Amino acid sequence: MKIPYYPGCDLYTKAKPLNTSIQASFKALDVELKEMANWYCCGTTFTLARDNRMSLIAPLRILAKAQKENGSVIVPCSICYNTLKRANFIFQEDAETLKILNEHLSENYDCREKIVHPFEFLRDNKELLKSRLKKNLKDIKLGCYYGCYLLRPQKEMQFDDPESPTIIEEFVSLLGATPVGFPLKVECCGSFLIVNSPDAAIDASYRILKNARGEGAEAMITSCPLCHYNLDTLQKRIAFKHPNFKSMPIFYFSQILAIALDIPPEYWGLEQNKISPADFLKEHNLT
């Protein structure tokens, strides 16, 4: 099976581990993620000002390109997924905007491209995934962190329930591990506030990590590079502020998937983590 694949900029720079682990994992499922030709940045966070059509140019071009490939496009980065899906919603609802942009860009996009997250693909191909699992992840308690971008706004994302989603828990259960849902799994990690108001992001990440630990999580998985950055990198500063804080390794969901499929460690990309998962992996005989 060949599926069009949109990695996004971050997966080529700081979120490389997400890229290598998802590509290798899907290969093990006999699914080739075929990278779209000449893709570019989606524009990161979706612009909320409705009198600004500039921010829709990049998504329209990407989706028009995706349409020329065969099938729905797979987008693993939560932010790209959110931006493309929200832009697509506008194209579907607002014929005038679609027409203006199509004319301006000499494209012929008909707004029918489907944008799929790997979580959705794996949910819809459960049996395939089950048949390829090699490592037993039993007894591993993984915090399932959604963040904002996958879920909200629900009307446009149509991903899962915005307050009590279960798709990541189902994914973790499929791998044989124990999912840990916790009340703050849908709360914001602080996002880009880290740049200008670091205290706000540190507090938000602390609340989430503490909540997950309290519910029994030993490690956390996410699909958002921004959440991964905040939750992983900020632990050093959290520990400085809260001496009793116990750190926790943060994984991309695809890294855990790669481990479960017994893919060689060079594809996991765990050496980039600020909080080393070495002890955690050793404890569970996964190295």
Place this chain on the structure above:
Amino acid sequence: MDNINKDKYFVEKIETMSNQKIADCYQCGRCTAGCPFAEFMDEPPNRIIRFIQLGMKEDVMKTQGPWFCAACLVCQSRCPRGVDIPRLMEAVRTIHLRAKEQILDVDKIDKELLLDAHPLVLMSALYKYSY
């Protein structure tokens, strides 16, 4: 009371930019209750909305509250009146940015952060904080 409805186009402008009807809000305060960053704001989200409802332009443009909105959309998903509050915050931010008032000075971004942070983090911050 002097600040009320001084600029009659202000409310209209916010409503167009955000595509929201400001009168829809009945001030239940659920947005502020769920906002992860309300404690950092000098004026919480529901008060900023009240300012807009009353056309209190000066107060809206003075508060630092909207800069703490990460557009996480928790308030939007919980609002019983279907008001998209982050769009209102973005409208206020956008008015500032279009008037060339930014709160992020690129030269002053923490050096360690510049080396460390994902391009996504920096790009998002630049979009939201600078013109």
